[in-house]
Amino acid sequence: MPLVLRQPGLWLFGPALLWLVAALLGLAWTAADSSAWGELDRRAAGLAGSQACAACHPAQVASWRASHHRTMTQPASGAAVLAPFAGESIDHLGFRATMSRDIAGRPHLRVLPLDDEGREAGPALLDVDVSLTVGSHRYQQYVARIDRGGGPGEMWRLPVAWHLGERRWIPMNAAFLEPEGQRGAADDYLRHLSRWNDNCIMCHNTEPVPGRMDRSEGTGPKGHDDLSPETAGPHWFASKVGEFGIACEACHGPAAAHLERQRSPARRLLGGAGDPSIAHPGRLSPRAESDVCGRCHGNRIAADVAAVLRAGDGFVPGAELAAHSRPIYADSRIAGSDETPFAARFWPDGTPRLSAYEYQGLLQSPCHGDGAAGGLGCNHCHDMHGERPSMQLRAGREGAAACVDCHALDPAHGGHGPAIECQGCHMPRITYGLLEGMISHRISSPDPAAWIGRHDQPDACTQCHVDRSRAWAAAQLPALGLKAGAAAGPVAASAEGQASDGAEAPEEAWASRVLLDVYGGDPVQRVLAIHALARPGVPVSPQIRRPWLVDALEDEYPAVRWFAWRALRSVAAEAPADEALVAALRAYDPHAEAAERLPVVDALRVHLGPGPLSPERRAALEERQAAVMLWIGE
Amino acid sequence: MRRAGAGVNEYAARVSPERHLRWSLALVALFLAMGLWLEAMLGLRAAGWVDDPLRREFLRLGHAHGALLALLNVGLSWAQVHLATPEPWARQIRRASWLGAVLVGAGFVFGGLWHGPTDPGLAVLAVPAGALMLVAGLVATALLRAGDRAPEL
Numbered sequence A: 001m002p003l004v005l006r007q008p009g010l011w012l013f014g015p016a017l018l019w020l021v022a023a024l025l026g027l028a029w030t031a032a033d034s035s036a037w038g039e040l041d042r043r044a045a046g047l048a049g050s051q052a053c054a055a056c057h058p059a060q061v062a063s064w065r066a067s068h069h070r071t072m073t074q075p076a077s078g079a080a081v082l083a084p085f086a087g088e089s090i091d092h093l094g095f096r097a098t099m100s101r102d103i104a105g106r107p108h109l110r111v112l113p114l115d116d117e118g119r120e121a122g123p124a125l126l127d128v129d130v131s132l133t134v135g136s137h138r139y140q141q142y143v144a145r146i147d148r149g150g151g152p153g154e155m156w157r158l159p160v161a162w163h164l165g166e167r168r169w170i171p172m173n174a175a176f177l178e179p180e181g182q183r184g185a186a187d188d189y190l191r192h193l194s195r196w197n198d199n200c201i202m203c204h205n206t207e208p209v210p211g212r213m214d215r216s217e218g219t220g221p222k223g224h225d226d227l228s229p230e231t232a233g234p235h236w237f238a239s240k241v242g243e244f245g246i247a248c249e250a251c252h253g254p255a256a257a258h259l260e261r262q263r264s265p266a267r268r269l270l271g272g273a274g275d276p277s278i279a280h281p282g283r284l285s286p287r288a289e290s291d292v293c294g295r296c297h298g299n300r301i302a303a304d305v306a307a308v309l310r311a312g313d314g315f316v317p318g319a320e321l322a323a324h325s326r327p328i329y330a331d332s333r334i335a336g337s338d339e340t341p342f343a344a345r346f347w348p349d350g351t352p353r354l355s356a357y358e359y360q361g362l363l364q365s366p367c368h369g370d371g372a373a374g375g376l377g378c379n380h381c382h383d384m385h386g387e388r389p390s391m392q393l394r395a396g397r398e399g400a401a402a403c404v405d406c407h408a409l410d411p412a413h414g415g416h417g418p419a420i421e422c423q424g425c426h427m428p429r430i431t432y433g434l435l436e437g438m439i440s441h442r443i444s445s446p447d448p449a450a451w452i453g454r455h456d457q458p459d460a461c462t463q464c465h466v467d468r469s470r471a472w473a474a475a476q477l478p479a480l481g482l483k484a485g486a487a488a489g490p491v492a493a494s495a496e497g498q499a500s501d502g503a504e505a506p507e508e509a510w511a512s513r514v515l516l517d518v519y520g521g522d523p524v525q526r527v528l529a530i531h532a533l534a535r536p537g538v539p540v541s542p543q544i545r546r547p548w549l550v551d552a553l554e555d556e557y558p559a560v561r562w563f564a565w566r567a568l569r570s571v572a573a574e575a576p577a578d579e580a581l582v583a584a585l586r587a588y589d590p591h592a593e594a595a596e597r598l599p600v601v602d603a604l605r606v607h608l609g610p611g612p613l614s615p616e617r618r619a620a621l622e623e624r625q626a627a628v629m630l631w632i633g634e
Numbered sequence B: 001m002r003r004a005g006a007g008v009n010e011y012a013a014r015v016s017p018e019r020h021l022r023w024s025l026a027l028v029a030l031f032l033a034m035g036l037w038l039e040a041m042l043g044l045r046a047a048g049w050v051d052d053p054l055r056r057e058f059l060r061l062g063h064a065h066g067a068l069l070a071l072l073n074v075g076l077s078w079a080q081v082h083l084a085t086p087e088p089w090a091r092q093i094r095r096a097s098w099l100g101a102v103l104v105g106a107g108f109v110f111g112g113l114w115h116g117p118t119d120p121g122l123a124v125l126a127v128p129a130g131a132l133m134l135v136a137g138l139v140a141t142a143l144l145r146a147g148d149r150a151p152e153l
Helices: A008-032 A058-065 A196-203 A248-252 A256-262 A265-270 A286-294 A305-311 A358-364 A366-371 A422-426 A460-464 A470-476 A513-520 A523-533 A542-554 A558-573 A579-585 A594-608 A615-627 B006-014 B017-043 B053-083 B089-113 B122-143
Strands: A073-075 A088-092 A095-101 A107-113 A126-134 A139-145 A155-163 A168-171 A205-209 A212-214 A235-237 A240-244 A300-302 A325-327 A431-433 A436-438
Touching: A008 A265, A008 B089, A008 B122, A058 A248, A073 A240, A088 A155, A088 A168, A095 A155, A095 A168, A107 A139, A107 A155, A126 A155, A126 A196, A139 A196, A155 A196, A196 A205, A205 A248, A212 A305, A256 A265, A265 B122, A286 A358, A286 A366, A300 A305, A325 A358, A358 A366, A422 A460, A431 A523, A436 A523, A460 A470, A460 A513, A460 A523, A513 A523, A513 A542, A513 A615, A523 A542, A523 A558, A542 A558, A542 A594, A558 A579, A579 A594, B017 B053, B017 B089, B053 B089, B053 B122, B089 B122
Parallel strands: none
Antiparallel strands: A073 A126, A088 A095, A095 A107, A107 A126, A126 A139, A139 A155, A155 A168, A205 A240, A212 A235, A300 A325, A431 A436
């Protein structure tokens, strides 16, 4: 009889024992194998793509799929295109943009000049198929392949965008804080026809490579070497991206090495936190995890701009961002120049006043603690894999819950009761971006007394108490149990009692701080003051606030008119609603030409009565407004 | 002084058909009762259960496999009687099959309770071992005949 039949135990238990011995040997081998655990060159190993992540991280990939990060850039087809492209048109500066589809259903844009009677006249300024969509949260922009001297790979952001909240087309010029252009001037109309290859590509895609090549090196795009010097620009583009949109590897780094390492079941079973083959922002230091976000949410200057435009920024999440670029601050200079071209993007105390500078705001915050362990990082309040794509706030960290880990919650603190969260005072809405007023990411303590007599920076108190002056706000602090004059250093950095443009502010008693900003502020102040007037919970009745917004409908800046139109519409609908005002505002278009807008504004003045300021005071403030013209694009 | 052969008899008694049947039914009861626990956690939205898909999946696998494989042991016990599986093969098969069901069920459960970021814990290595024992036991039960010569132990 064969041995095996004489040994039932061998039959029945042998295979299982063999398996266990083999498994244990495999585990021991893997545990001792340094290549399964050590550091490796993630960038050299390359990208894997988000599809490859789904096998092991299905929940994370699902939450990413629902995010606006994923849809940051998409090929312009199917459900990715949020605008109708059904023959709509929008007139702006004497040009008519018509959005349609070709016979295959692909979105198409045609821009024609208009004559004085508003008829289409002359050759098309643009006549292009849309290739890419950019954005899906506030508004969606469109990109087309247009060779303007940069070769066949050159792509341009088109001059119109689809606003998702309003479900209407807007001129891109009106999305930036710039004065209206001249009617019929093609250069003005195309002011924001910006090149995708060396602009948008960087922060709207994963592992972007602009691929900018110099023609002086004697190269040209493949198959297009015959471009004449007259038509060819100094550069041509061979751009590529690892993946459209902000995908897994934008935050976790190139993942091919990680996939290769984790292909071993023994390696996965042994697991353990901190596999250096991939970055896990949640396990990095506050500075390092914030660097991952700051790569895009903190405008910066590359250490080697030419290298970045050729081959990408070289940053790998988990590494030090400062090794590749420096964040832009008010006093930042470009090499070889003594000018500070970015100063207008910051308040006088250095606080960023535009979006996409959140990283700088965090770094300026005492809570960040210089990014050391225990300091505040982006990840504390934001969760890229949470359930709510909008703002991506971490569950359980909203309102005061975001602060209680470090700050004992005192219900009496601030004296405003539970209706006002910590962020209301410590992260006021003094940031402009994407046609919205946004909270500041520089966490600070309000100190209105430090700004009395100045007109160049808003403060948390008067952004809510829209009918009050800064002096009033300062006088209230002791009654609320707060210390006055506790402002941190940045305020003292400017000359006391004087605005940064040198003009004194004697008009403090004329009206509330917000109203003074609506009439006399620079464009950022104006949009934020208007935004403040329409915020929910403002302690002033809608009947009082409505006339305060009418004059801004005449503003020279289309973006300011847009804010005023939306704010007035919102305040008109507040109880008790003014149905006649709501109806009248339907006839107003902030992007229409002045001849169409002004009759509506005049009718609104008749309906709502006189504005809050005498003509003389209004003229004085508008004179100052004209002296602080801003051009803030991208 | 112990009688010669007493050890074998005691060993045989430990895995007698009756005892195997009772222990198999107990195993069915244990893994079915685990279902109540899982259902309660779902009802109570217990943290670490509803928010942990990997743990949920492996506890469910443990619950289902444990209960079904314990039932398989009940069937095997019945089959051994009807097929007159020769001893001591039958004894060893009962032992392997019951242990196999325990290893598969418990391997899933403990692999799910203590798991890594993307994979179950090391306890899941017991699952293939248990499965091999069960398969071997089933194959042996199917192949062996009443008249097959008993191996010499």
